[in-house]
Amino acid sequence: MGKDLQPPGGGDGASSEPVDMKKALEERYLAYALSTIMHRALPDVRDGLKPVHRRIVYTMRMQRLEPGQRFSKCASIVGDVMGKFHPHGDSSIYDALVRLAQPFAMRYPLVDGQGNFGNIDGDSAAAMRYTEARMTEAATGILEGITEDAVDFRLTYNEETEEPTVLPGAFPNLLCNGSSGIAVGMATSIPPHNAAEICDAALALIDDPELDLDGLLKHVKGPDFPTGGVIVEDRASMREAYETGRGGFRVRARWEKEDQGRGQWQAVITEIPYGVQKSRLIEKIAELIIARKLPLVDDVRDESAEDIRLILVPKSRAVEPELLMESVFKLTDLETRFPLNMNVLSRGKVPGVLSLKQVLREWLDHRREVLLRRSRHRLAEIERRLEVLAGYLIAYLNIDEVIRIIREEDEPKKVMIARFDLTDTQAEAILNMRLRALRKLEEFEIRKEHDALSEEKTGIEALLASTEKQWKTVRWEVAKVRQTYDPEKNMALGKRRTTFADAPEHDLEDVAVALIEREPITVVLSEKGWMRALKGHLADFSTLSFKEGDSLKLAFHAQTTDKILMFTTGGKFYTVGADRLPGGRGHGEPVRLMVDMENDQAIVTAFPYEAERKLLLASHGGNGFVVAEKDIVANTRKGKQVMNVKSPDEAKLCVPVSGDHVAIVGENRKLLVFALSEIPEMTRGKGVRLQRYKDGGISDLKTFTMEEGLTWQDSADRTFNRKREELLEWIGNRAGAGRLAPKGFPRTGKFAS
Structure with a gap:
């Protein structure tokens, strides 16, 4: 190394100083964080602008690009901004300028662009050498009085000239155009609002400085997005968001049903949520249709020109339009949630989350x-x-x-x-x-x-x-x-674009079912607890194959949109969607992998869910009660405890309730018949005594209508029927011991063979 290149002190380390690495990193990271917060990501509450936007608008003012005057090449504007005020890349400056000119991004554009400034499909703008720009009326409002010592100026980064620290801000830009940005450890997200409403609220606040939030919200209805849409957020949560400065707004696409004649129809979407790229939205809907996750939708088409026009074609004319749209809202960006986080630079110096009134x-x-x-x-x-x-x-x-x-x-x-x-x-x-x-x-x-x-x-x-x-x-x-x-004088800019509505009160179950393609299946459960779903409704179960040592426990017909309920010996009910059952190519999967079932429990029965039905549950010891089927649906893998049983007793039977009487038979072959009204209806519990036994337990039970009589089948598939007169000696009160079953009753002790 030459003498001229020696470090201070000759390179012998005599001039070096020890540095605390932790302290040094903290200081440097804090400096970076403050720089990002103050000079890049957070807008100033007074003019609603970040430094890059402020410098772009001020540069255009310096170039005299007033509304109604000449346009200037964007390359010239970007060059001046970068050379005099903003020491960053030209692409980042141009991107910021382009956004200020996009009518679908800015509620009140600050830049009047001439040329290709991108579109709602997500296509980027032309190069800055092709596009031209000048200011809009809103931008001149923000700058009004800049030459009259209205604001402070500071030296630019190279100290050659001066720039404003904030703009006069006659136009309430922060709330009217909104802002979003990510700083270090904090972020901001403010939706656009209607200028007339914001001005009305400001005038009301001048008239009454003590005006509360409810008074302001009489004027500020909510966000007003440049792309329109419908806000379906409830008023209470919107009020809380404006009060705390944090919250969000659910925004949906605007759509209408368009009749095609002869009962045919299609859903036409005319406005999409703010910030959603139309092309990506259509791709997503198409992917979901191909994946058969939107079974109610047959096709999607884009017929947009200047205005948005997306077509959703239903699978059939019988499909309910509202349900179709709910299913699409649930899975796509046709419904989004725009967050509210009014984190701004208060007085240009202190970052903080402000309420609507504070802003x-x-x-x-x-x-x-x-x-x-x-x-x-x-x-x-x-x-x-x-x-x-x-x-x-x-x-x-x-x-x-x-x-x-x-x-x-x-x-x-x-x-x-x-x-x-x-x-x-x-x-x-x-x-x-x-x-x-x-x-x-x-x-x-x-x-x-x-x-x-x-x-x-x-x-x-x-x-x-x-x-x-x-x-x-x-x-x-x-x-x-x-x-x-004023909305009445300036319809194009002033009129509110986003409206408010209550989200349709569709049952979540209906929407969930609408997302599954309805197909017939046969559910098969083996003795060892393996479950599968075969396509179609099989008539002959004898051809089903099982693992060695396993056999058929039960099989029943269902639809892919059904819920399958399983009742275990521990008195728990588990719920599994029929569409999630393994296919019928193999032997299925163990039920214990689908739900969190205890090892010492076994499945008593399984069946498709019917909301209006009631069930009679009984334990081996002879206790039981009636439960509504809608009360036993489990929403988690852990299932729902319905019947309380203690070992050695266990849940034994679960039968649908119909008729007015109950016939119960014990392992001792004693039969008892009593009125169904004697059994209470409960949502959970041990139940009441159904039949009394000295030893053993219940064998089978059945509900029936006394007028039609009690029927059973023997092993030869012969059907027996006993009317009231023939059952008199077995009719008694609940919890009786009963009498030996009549002649012809199956030796199996079951009512059905």
Whole structure:
């Protein structure tokens, strides 16, 4: 290494200092975090802008790109922003500029773009050398008064020029256009709102500074997205969100049913939620249709031109439109949740989550501060001008002497100051007068201007001295903005686009069923607890194959949209969706893998769920009760404990309830018949005694209508029927012992063979 390249101290380590690594990292990371929070990701509550947006708008002001004036190449704007104010990449600056011009991204665009600025499908804008831009009315509102000392300026990154720390913000940009960003350890997400509503709320807050949130929400109905849509959030949660500054809004696409004639129809979507790319949305819906996860939808088409028009074609005309849309809302971005996190830079310095009232309060306070600064600036200008005009009047009154002094004296300025008691400013102004200004008429004009300025000065001084007048002026300024964006006068920009509605009260079960393609299946359960679902309704179960040593326990017909309920010897019910059962190619899967079933329990029975049905449960010891089927559905793998049984007793039977009487037979072959009304209906418990036994337990039970009689089948499939007269000796009260079964009753002790 050459001598010139030696580090300080000659490279011998004598000049190095030990550094605490933890402290050094903390300091550097804190500096980075603060930089990200203050100068990149969070908007200022006063003008609603992040530094990059503020610099873009200010640069366009410097280039005089006013509304109605010429357009300028975006490359020129981006170049100026990057070279003078924003030391970052040109692509990031251009991306920010493009977003400010997109009508589907900004509720009130700040940039009027000419050329390809991207679209709602997610296509990017053309290169900056092809596109042109200028400011919109909203941007000029934010900048109003920038040259009148309305805000503070600071040196730019290279200290060659100055930039505003915040803009005057006559337009309430933060709430009207919203903002989103991710900083370090914090983020912000503010939805756009309607300008007229925000102005109305601000005016109400000026009139009554103590106005509560409910008073503000009479004006601010909720977010107003540029892409429209329907907000289905309930009012209570929206109020809480505005009160705390945190929350969210469920936004749905706007759709309508379009009749095609002869009973045919299709769903037409005309507005999609804010921030959703249309092309990606259609791809997702198409993928779900192919995957058969949207069984009610047959096809999706995009017929959009300038306006959005997405077509959803139903599988059949019998499909309920609302149910079809609910199924699509559930699985796609046709329903999204836009978060509210009003994390902003309060007073431009302190990041914090503010409520709606606090945001409006800070904006109004800023507007008052801008008014005061502009008024003081104007007052100083008036005083300077009055000073000059007073000098002009002295000159006119002594015009000949003034001309003589200018012609003859070596230093006319000093002589005039001494001769007429002028200030340096007045003498300089007189010396700079043009000869044409020496007309007689000019004196009249000067006196007229002097009087007008004096009157204006008096008005400004009165304004600066009265807080009431200041707020009155701020109110007038806000009302002027309100008039610009009045929904009745400016339909295109002012009219609310997002509406409110209650989400249809569809049963979640109906929606879940709508997401499953309905197909007939046969559910098969083996003795060892293996379960599967075969396609179609099989008539012959004898052809079913099982693992060695296993056999058929039960099989029944169902639909893929059904819930399958399983009852175990432990008195628990488990629920499994029929669409989730393993297919019938193999031997299925053990039930214990599907649900969390105890090892010492076995399945008593399984059947498809029927909401209106009631079941009679019985334990081996002879206890039982009636339970409504809707009360036994389990929503978790752990199942639902319904019948309380203690070892050695266990749940033994579960039969559907029909009729008015119960026939119960014990292992001792004693039969008892009693009224069904004697058994209570419960949601959970041990139940009541159904039949009394000295030893053994229950064998079978059955509910029947006494008028039709009690029937059973023997092993030869012969059917027996006993009417009331033939059953008299077996009819008794619940919990009796009963009498030996009549002649012909099956030896198996079961009512069905």
